[in-house]
Amino acid sequence: MTDIRIPDTIKPVDGRFGSGPSKVRPEGVESLSAVSRTFLGTSHRQRTVKDQVARLRRGLAEFFSMPEGYEVVVANGGTSAFWEVATFGLVRDRAQFAEFGEFGAKFVKAVRDAPFLAEPTVHHAPGGQAAFLEAEAGIDVYASVQNETSTGVAVPVRRVPGADQGALLLTDATSGGGSLDVDLRETDVYYLAPQKALGSDGGLWMALMSPAAIERAFEIKRSGRYIPQFLDLVTAIEQSRLEQTYNTPALATVFLAAEQLDWMNSQGGLPWAVKRSAESAAAVYGWAERSAYATPFVTDPAIRSAAVATIDFEGVDAAAIAKVLRANDIVDTEPYRKLGRNQLRVALYPTIEPSDVAALTACVDYVAERL
Numbered sequence: 001m002t003d004i005r006i007p008d009t010i011k012p013v014d015g016r017f018g019s020g021p022s023k024v025r026p027e028g029v030e031s032l033s034a035v036s037r038t039f040l041g042t043s044h045r046q047r048t049v050k051d052q053v054a055r056l057r058r059g060l061a062e063f064f065s066m067p068e069g070y071e072v073v074v075a076n077g078g079t080s081a082f083w084e085v086a087t088f089g090l091v092r093d094r095a096q097f098a099e100f101g102e103f104g105a106k107f108v109k110a111v112r113d114a115p116f117l118a119e120p121t122v123h124h125a126p127g128g129q130a131a132f133l134e135a136e137a138g139i140d141v142y143a144s145v146q147n148e149t150s151t152g153v154a155v156p157v158r159r160v161p162g163a164d165q166g167a168l169l170l171t172d173a174t175s176g177g178g179s180l181d182v183d184l185r186e187t188d189v190y191y192l193a194p195q196k197a198l199g200s201d202g203g204l205w206m207a208l209m210s211p212a213a214i215e216r217a218f219e220i221k222r223s224g225r226y227i228p229q230f231l232d233l234v235t236a237i238e239q240s241r242l243e244q245t246y247n248t249p250a251l252a253t254v255f256l257a258a259e260q261l262d263w264m265n266s267q268g269g270l271p272w273a274v275k276r277s278a279e280s281a282a283a284v285y286g287w288a289e290r291s292a293y294a295t296p297f298v299t300d301p302a303i304r305s306a307a308v309a310t311i312d313f314e315g316v317d318a319a320a321i322a323k324v325l326r327a328n329d330i331v332d333t334e335p336y337r338k339l340g341r342n343q344l345r346v347a348l349y350p351t352i353e354p355s356d357v358a359a360l361t362a363c364v365d366y367v368a369e370r371l
């Protein structure tokens with residue numbers, strides 16, 4: 001089966017379609033290589049590195065058209081660490097979640113497990129559908145995922161009408177940020193990690209925070225709640241203002257993310273990136289709708305993600321296709337493990353060429369016909 005050789009003429013130029021870690025532009029790696037002797041292996045408390053942290057923070061602010069008063073906060077540990085940071089440093093007492101997949105569920109668990117917080121409200125939807133937030137008295141943090149990477153469901157970033165005065169909205173934009181449109185005035189914390197649309201490596205979390213969210217972090221800190229030092233949001237805010245991180249960051253990750261943001265900003269910023277991801281989405285969903293054996297897993301087109309596509313297969317073994325693709329250097333099209341479906345998952349981040357996504361669909365057809 002893995003003997004099937006896909007002709008080079010139909011193969012994508014770059015075979016990386018993983019939803020995270022995802023494709024890193026070779027141009028970024030070349031730029032990193034060019035500064036390897038002056039940047040890598042140098043102190044993160046000195047100008048050389050601090051300039052790159054500053055470039056990363058500026059790049060994010062420009063790319064997301066950050067409103068006046070919002071701040072970019074950067075620290076170590078990736079989005080998984082940010083969930084703990086938010087549990088300790090942003091939820092005052094009661095949170096409400098819209099949870100419709102594995103990633104959303106992990107934040108719910110962090111809050112549920114915290115002995116100092118009340119039991120959260122959770123609006124749950126099964127895989128392939130979306131759940132939504134609803135105004136509820138006493139809720140001080142609302143949390144949703146912009147793009148649920150485990151299922152390929154995306155929802156708009158919107159404030160909760162009727163929410164209590166001062167309630168915060170936290171948006172997990174780890175995979176949606178950079179592929180999907182957003183108006184940051186509609187949320188208080190838009191947080192992400194660099195290994196998805198930002199085409200860098202993992203290990204950092206980045207949050208674009210509103211003045212209300214920053215104030216909340218200081219308020220909770222003042223309350224005397226025990227907060228582990230590594231997860232202290234106030235420390236992260238203060239360190240970010242100095243263009244550094246509390247502890248040593250992955251310097252290559254910082255550089256590659258800053259490089260990628262400069263590239264995306266020079267191409268036309270978020271509107272350009274959103275359009276490019278939408279082109280890739282049109283290529284893959286259009287193909288699936290025409291196909292005799294493939295269909296988009298997310299049946300409602302309104303919540304079908306333009307950041308990560310999930311495609312169900314019937315009568316053809318998707319795992320076998322993914323295996324043959326991998327043997328032909330087309331990698332990471334396997335679905336999210338726990339979803340347990342006969343499907344392929346394809347990242348549509350702006351780093352990925354829409355023409356490569358179209359080429360991928362031709363390769364899937366080529367393999368399916370020969371299995």
Ligand SMILES: *Cc1c(COP(=O)(O)O)cnc(C)c1O
Nearest residue numbers: 020078079080103149174175193
């Ligand atoms: C990848 C992902 C995460 C986890 O990010 P880490 O940096 O690996 O912790 C969280 N949420 C979403 C939506 C993701 O896609």
